[in-house]
Amino acid sequence: MENKLELKSIEFFYSRKNILKNVNLVCMTGDIIGIFGRNGSGKSTLLRLIFGTLKPKSGQIFLNDKPIGEKLVLNKYIAYHHEDIFLPQDITVRNLIPLYFPKGSDQNNIFYDSRISKIERQKVSTLSPGEQKYLQFLLLVNLNHDFVLLDEPFTMMEPLLKNAIKEIIIKNKFRKGFIITDHYYSDVLEIATRKMMIRDKSIWEISTDDELADSGYLPNGIR
Amino acid sequence: MTELFFRYYRDVTKYNVLFTLFITVMSRSAFAIPVSFGVAGNIFSFFIYTHFQSIEYYFYLNGGLSKNRIILNTFLINFLLSFILFIVIWKINWN
Numbered sequence: 111m112e113n114k115l116e117l118k119s120i121e122f123f124y125s126r127k128n129i130l131k132n133v134n135l136v137c138m139t140g141d142i143i144g145i146f147g148r149n150g151s152g153k154s155t156l157l158r159l160i161f162g163t164l165k166p167k168s169g170q171i172f173l174n175d176k177p178i179g180e181k182l183v184l185n186k187y188i189a190y191h192h193e194d195i196f197l198p199q200d201i202t203v204r205n206l207i208p209l210y211f212p213k214g215s216d217q218n219n220i221f222y223d224s225r226i227s228k229i230e231r232q233k234v235s236t237l238s239p240g241e242q243k244y245l246q247f248l249l250l251v252n253l254n255h256d257f258v259l260l261d262e263p264f265t266m267m268e269p270l271l272k273n274a275i276k277e278i279i280i281k282n283k284f285r286k287g288f289i290i291t292d293h294y295y296s297d298v299l300e301i302a303t304r305k306m307m308i309r310d311k312s313i314w315e316i317s318t319d320d321e322l323a324d325s326g327y328l329p330n331g332i333r
Numbered sequence: 334m335t336e337l338f339f340r341y342y343r344d345v346t347k348y349n350v351l352f353t354l355f356i357t358v359m360s361r362s363a364f365a366i367p368v369s370f371g372v373a374g375n376i377f378s379f380f381i382y383t384h385f386q387s388i389e390y391y392f393y394l395n396g397g398l399s400k401n402r403i404i405l406n407t408f409l410i411n412f413l414l415s416f417i418l419f420i421v422i423w424k425i426n427w428n
Contacts, residue, residue: 163394189395196391198340209337210396250395 112139113174113256115160115188115287120169122155129155131311133169137257137287142279144302145291146316146327151308153291154193157259160289161190173256189255193262195242199235203245206234210249219252225274239266244275251278257287264294276301295322337396341403342410344386348378349411363422371415375408 120133129152137143147153158164160171162178171178173187197206203226211217220226225244229237237245247263260279264272272294279288279301292298299305305316307325322328352374357365390400 161394163391186397190391192388192391194388196388198344198389198392200344201340209340212336253395 113187113287114138114172115178115257116172116175117160118170118172120156120159120166120171122152122159122164122166124155128311130159130166130308130313133313135306135313137289139256139285139287140283140303142283142288142290142301142303144295144298144305145289145308145313146295146298146305146322147291147308148327152311153308154261156308156313157190157261157289157291160257160259161188163190186254187256189250189253189258191247191250191258191260191263193265195239195246197234197242197246197249200233202231202233203237204230206245207249210253216252220248223248225271240268240271243267244271247275248278251282251286255286257289258282260288260290260292262292263290264292264297272297295328337393338398338403338406341389341393341398342407344389345378345382345407346411348381349374352377363426364419367415367419367422370418371412375411379404379407 115137117133117135120130121128122130133156135143145153145156155164159166160178178188207217207220207230211220221230225241226248229241229245234242234245243263243266247260251258263275267275276297279290282288283303290298290302299319305319305322306313307316307321307327309325309327316322316325323330349370353366353369356369356373357363359365393403394400
């Protein structure tokens with residue numbers, strides 16, 4: 111089934127400061143939308159608005175044409191990968207995985223991952239930040255959610271883990287929609303099926319990578 | 334879902350237990366146990382968890398548990414346990 115996530119005329123203020131204005135966005139199953147923008151432009155805010163942990167001042171977010179609220183998030187339609195690690199620390203990887211996947215068959219995708227099988231007996235707190243972030247990513251992508259919001263999934267990742275993340279996203283795009291933001295822009299550009307730019311509180315679609323420089327996100331001459 | 338909730342319950346209640354032990358030792362009264370565990374220690378544990386581990390609420394939210402719901406459920410469980418404990422201590426003292 112193809113699902114649709116739609117933002118209509120979203121406006122958001124933080125302490126009277128206008129962060130986002132008239133933001134419109136549609137994400138369908140199969141989309142990998144890369145969102146680019148400078149620090150403080152509102153990328154993370156946008157993802158938190160979609161996830162429901164922030165409320166827009168005006169505008170609405172729809173999931174399959176139904177207004178979205180906490181219920182839809184809690185009913186497992188949208189997963190959100192925070193830029194920081196949010197996993198409980200005082201628990202082994204082996205005991206953490208069943209908290210999200212009580213059925214043994216659902217745990218296989220994670221336990222059979224070669225990088226996870228090596229660390230399954232370790233406590234989360236003893237893993238490197240990159241390993242923790244990869245585990246966090248893997249848990250979220252394997253949940254049965256229709257959309258996954260990824261805030262800085264490539265940050266702190268070694269090249270091999272970055273590649274693994276990209277492969278998993280591409281493998282799952284046929285059943286999910288992804289919205290990704292990360293300053294490791296070349297990794298995002300590599301897998302994004304659509305690219306969007308946030309600047310001056312607005313968001314718009316870009317068609318060529320050169321527009322990242324033209325819009326002031328990258329220094330001239332760098333791609 | 335239940336296992337996920339009890340993971341949170343365990344994490345937050347450990348602060349409550351430590352607080353309650355401290356209050357009980359200081360007050361030297363058995364009645365301090367239910368009063369602290371059900372009310373003051375409960376509030377203290379949410380404060381400490383939110384201060385040091387608030388990022389973990391995203392873990393529970395992604396798993397389908399809202400912050401308000403897990404806080405309320407934890408508070409109610411501890412309050413109920415404290416009420417039962419209060420009755421038991423009161424009965425022992427009365428006899």
